[in-house]
Amino acid sequence: MAAPPQKLRWGELEEEDDGGDLDFLLPPPVVLGPDENGVKKTIQYRFDEEGNKVKVTTTTRVRKLARARLSKRALERRSWAKFGDAVHEDVGSRLTMVSTEEILLERPRAPGSKAEETNIAGDVLAAAGKAGAVLMVCRTCGKKGDHWTSKCPYKDLAPQTDGFIDKSLGPETAASASGTSKGTYVPPGMRGGGDRSGVEMKRxxxxxxxxxxxxxxxxxxxxxxxxxxxxxxxxxxxxxxxxxxxxxxxxxxxxxxxxxxxxxxxxxxxxxxxxxxxxxxxxxxxxx
DNA sequence: TATGAGCGC
CATH class of the missing domain: 3.30.70.330 (RRM (RNA recognition motif) domain)
Known part of the structure; x- marks a missing residue:
């Protein structure tokens, strides 16, 4: 396989040499740098019109601006050892790469809880679920064993909890409702006696x-x-x-x-x- | 381009 032709920028093109066939008599060009400031020096030789050997020194600045923009931290990161997929990358390449490694994320747990406790709780839940439908509690109307929240006939009347509710409406809590058992959520429509009949409900x-x-x-x-x-x-x-x-x-x-x-x-x-x-x-x- | 998403049985 032939290497693809290197695309040269016009600034990198060799000077047109009008010295004809005698170029082999000249010393080869020398390229110095670029140094840490991005300064590159090129020393070339050519013949002038009168056949004299002339030394031509060209000084160019390469990527000076890009380098100057790197923060101290960014420069420091360049010296970090490669890890993961990048370990096998070309040592000289400093480019960011997209990794296909699988990253396992920890499942968030309640603060302070341990993984084991979670499992035990899960077992308890499973056992209880087998024993009966006690745990099927609709979060909207609070009814047990009848339906899940998604099937609740009143689900469209439930207050939203997604944070978009206008706060000026004021918080409504179970405590403000009458006839509630302690700690049980009571949806707005069920408050004040729990008799739904005649209550105007707007979807x-x-x-x-x-x-x-x-x-x-x-x-x-x-x-x-x-x-x-x-x-x-x-x-x-x-x-x-x-x-x-x-x-x-x-x-x-x-x-x-x-x-x-x-x-x-x-x-x-x-x-x-x-x-x-x-x-x-x-x-x-x-x-x- | 054009009328919505979703958990636990």
């Missing part, structure tokens, strides 16, 4: 606003920033391609109050955001 999804034509790098916090000005927001969602992680360019914002959603639609539809014109309209509720 969270109802004040859902669809936002399209988002720029690719718009994320949920950005949407929240934009929409929270109109009133308390219960949920923000940006559709993301599961494979690539890039935004699909649309999302949803749910408002607690329908009027706020309406104002947001009126104000923000057609609004320029990140060089794009937003489309903001009512969302058709998700199937399910």
């Amino acid at each position: 969270r999804d109802e004040n859902s606003v669809r936002v399209t034509n988002l720029s690719e790098d718009t994320r949920e916090p950005d949407l929240l920033e934009l929409f929270r000005a109109f009133g308390p927001v219960s949920r923000v969602y940006v559709a993301v391609d599961q494979k690539t992680g890039v935004s699909r360019g649309f999302g949803f914002v749910n408002f607690i109050h329908r009027e706020d959603a309406e104002r947001a639609i009126n104000k923000l539809n057609g609004y320029g955001y990140d060089n794009l014109i937003l489309r903001v309209e009512w969302a058709t509720p998700r199937p399910n």
Whole structure:
């Protein structure tokens, strides 16, 4: 296999020699450096028009700027020994490389807990699960043994815990509810007697606003920033391609109050955001 | 391009 031709930059091209065939009489060119300042010296010889031997010294600075920009720490890192896949790399290459090594991450545990304790707890859970459905406790309505949280008929009425709830709504705790057993979470709809009949329930999804034509790098916090000005927001969602992680360019914002959603639609539809014109309209509720 | 994701049985 022939080596690929080395691509020369114009600055590296040899000077055109007009000395003709007598070049072999001249000493070979000498290249000195580059030194630590990136200064390279080239000493060449040629014949001038009158046939005199002339020494030509060229001084060039090579990569001076790039070197100057390296911090002390970066320079220090260059002297580190290679490890992992890079051990087998060419010793002279100082380039960063992409590794295919498997990196095992530790599973986060509760602070202070030991791995063994976790396993024991797991066994206990497994045993209890076999014995009955005591552990099937819906986190939304607190009902035991009937359904999982995802199947809860009231799941869309549950308060959000994803951090996007407007803090001005104030914290609601089980302690503020009446008739609760100690330490048990009581969802808002079940408070005050637990009789659901006649309680006006509005699906969270109802004040859902669809936002399209988002720029690719718009994320949920950005949407929240934009929409929270109109009133308390219960949920923000940006559709993301599961494979690539890039935004699909649309999302949803749910408002607690329908009027706020309406104002947001009126104000923000057609609004320029990140060089794009937003489309903001009512969302058709998700199937399910 | 264009109407959403998800845990424990």
